[in-house]
Amino acid sequence: MIREFGLLPDGRPVQEITLKKGPLEARVLTFGAIIRDLRFNGCPVVLGYDTLDAYMADTDHVGAIVGRCANRIAGGKLKIDEQHHQLDLNENGTTHLHGGRGGFSRQIWNLEQSDKASVLLKLVSEDGDQGYPGRIETLVRYTLTGAGALRVKITATTDKTTPVNLTQKCYFNLDQSDTVLGHSLEIAADSYLPVDSDKIPTGEIRNVAWTPLDFQDGRSIGKAGRMADPIDHCFCLAPSRRDAVEFAAALESSGGDSRMEVWTTEPGLQVYDAAGFSNPAIGLAGKPYKAHGGLCLDTQAWPDAVNHAGFPTVLLRPEENYTHATEFRFA
Template sequence: MSRIEPFGTLSDGRKVECVTLRGGGLTARLLTYGAILQDLRMEGVAHPLVLGSDRIADYEGPLIHFGAIVGRFANRIAGGRFRIDGRDGQADLNEAGRTTLHGGTEGSGRMIWTIAAFSDTSATLTLEMPDGHMGFPGNLQVQVVCALPGDGALSFDITATTDKPTPCSFAHHGYFNLDGSDDVRGHSLQIAADHYLPVDDAQIPTGEEALVKGTPFDFRDPREIGRHGYDHNFCLWRSRTELRPVALLRGTGGLGMEVDTTEPGLQVYDGALIPRIEGLEGRQYGPHAGLALETQVWPDAPNHSRFPDWLLKPGQTYRHRVAYRFGAAQGQ
């Protein structure tokens, strides 16, 4: 049975609730703070499939963004700059005073969402982001449906509408670990992408769309993640499309996770800066304890004319679907 229960109190006094979902062999716990996927379990698997904490304070500090729905623009915007209809916009600079990361200091991953509906297998959370919030124009109405539709799948359906043109790109920022190890770099990864985006020292795309062939970014065939270091966008396609498989992650024990999405980009982050902290079940986290696979519009798209469309206009509906499907990996 689905249930809602108190989870904790934030440092500013806001109350956080947790809703538990069960279905298709999975159990998911979702927080109203940041729409965070706090825990994910699979029948017959002894360890959690995601990184998380039972302490709300951890999500305000060392585990910021872990498992959250981040936005209103996921990933980075160089200088926080964007231009709409000939007018320059300036978003909150929350990363070293140089970039806007995941929507700013108080992006969607740090706001309280409302549980609008829930059942045994799904929960609908809503959020209102006011005009001018973090420097972005438009009253943005956001909804995410988190569901366990069956056959080992976890899905997020994110929609949004606005009353002014605004940058809009959300992402689920979960960290996955399929074998319960201390380091996911031994996992196997496959990505259906011929190009990736090189970045500068601020992790901002240079504008080049580089071929993966002959580089450490070539995951077109499955191979070990390894120690090259990844916090890069893989270019899936140039516009939003129908739901389709884009990546396959496999743990050393044979459990696999297929990623299906409608989005044009996949950010792969190997967790190099994950802090040393006690997580779920007392597990000791540290660098590379989990892998983030974030489906999204390409980072810094507002400042690159050739990147996929990033602008949501009145009368339009932003629609983003992603599904993570767990089971025995191909080749096992």
């Protein structure tokens, strides 16, 4: 089912596409390719809003596809083939975050195709958009399976070498409790990227052993948070993008009756516990979301990779195809 969700200030309509298969039902917007609502056996498992105004006011990219480069780039500076590029500095005037003020999460995507269980959206980002070189075409396909999985496939091509690091940024809460601090989290990573005061990776790859960020055997998010600063770190899943999805993480509700597994091709998993969540808009639960109201499990490349030669590359060249696959499996 397709309906008009609202109008942007310039009069352009935003469409909502409803998907349903097996135990899953999703509502997807053409604005930001946002997953507005996702339900497993009728229960909401992500944060979302009922009005377009709420999404226009949102600064947390709730449910959106984030790009051209997710996460942070120090100083918004790129050097590609001896050419320097300055990106939009949309965080504190010093850092490029999530593709800039006019990034993919703030754009209208074109509805290319849809059926009862799948939707295909397309976005063209022109040369110079937010300071990036090259014109890129991006496709995202959301598919629900009868076995209870949400599949996300993102592809992109470019006419000039440019960094591409895309992610789907749902905020998960498997039982719609006020916070996810009682949820249990397991991460298939033995290392993470420490960051400086601006949340930029220092370049070190640090083992998680004997740190509050060791989720290899599963632990309470709240317990880890009490032992450390708020969680907003990239975990190193692999040294490069994989050809097929592999297990990355598992999230379990406070009571243990709901579980979600994350499988991905991506080399990194940015985990954010929404400690700074601040949108006062009313959410799907009928009340404003609060700090720690959801958990982001953003499958992506390592942040600020353009400035770290030892990180997996995020550069996409004209002769290459970018392909990112992630599955969220519910039980």
